[in-house]
Amino acid sequence: MPSSGKLIFKGIFLALLKAVTCMLIPYLSFKYISELEVMGIPIGLTNEQFDLIMYWITALGLVQIAVSFGKGSSPKRSPRKAIFFIMQIGVYCLYLWCYKFSGAASLTLSFEYGSVTYDLATMLQLWMGIVVLKILIAIYDLIDGIIYTRKKKREAKEEDILEITEPLYDKEDFSSAVLDRENPAPRNTKVGSNDSDFEQFIQDKEGVK
Secondary structure (H helix, E strand, O other), X not given: OOOHHHHHHXXXXXXXXXXXXXXXXXXXXXXXHHOOEEOOEEOOOOHHHHHHHHHHHHXXXXXXXXXXXXXXXXXXXXXXXHHHHHHHHHHHHHHHHHHHHOOOXXXXXXXOOEEEEEEOHHHXXXXXXXXXXXXXXXXXXXXXXXXXXXXXXXXHHHHHHXXXXXXXXXXXXXXXXXXXXXXXXXXXXXXXXXXXHHHHHHHHHXXXX
16 A cells, blocks of 8 residues: 555645646636637637636636545545545536536627637537446445455454464464364363273283282
C-alpha cells in the first residue's frame, strides 16, 4: 500500500488536473466565444450569458476538485475510494446538467445580418451514456473494496492469533491445532512402558526376590 505522502501527492495531482479540464479550459473556450467577431462584427456571448455560464462551471468545478482530491488520496481498493468515485460521478452529472441549465449547451449568436445557433444536446447525451457505465464501474469498485477490506482484516486477525500461539504450535500446524482444541482426543498417558512391559517388570522383580 502506498504511503500517506504518496497518496496526498496523487490527490493534489488529480485535483489540479480536474481544475485544468473542468475550469481553465471551459473558461478560455467561452472567453474566446464571447469575444468572437466575424468581419469586424461581434457575434459572441453577452456579458450576462458569459457570467451565468462561468458561475455554474466554477461552482461545480470547485466541488469536482475537492472530490477528485478525496478519491486520489484514498488507498487502492478501499471503500472510501469507491465512495468518492460515486460522489465524483454525481457531481459530474450536475456539471453536465449545468451546461444545459446555464444555456451553454445551446447558444444563439446574433449579429447584424442573421444569427448562428449551435446545439450540444447530442454530445451531452453521449457523455451521459459514458457516465452510466462509470456508475456501474463505481458500484463494482465499492463491492470489491468492501470484500477486500474484510479479507485484509480477517488475515490481520489470523496473524495476531498466530503470534500468540506460535510458542505452542508451528504456523504450518495452526489449522490442525485449532481443530484439536475444538475436538480434543482422549489423552493416552504413558508412564514409560505399556501394560505388558509393566507386568513383565513385576514378574522379574518377584523372580529376583
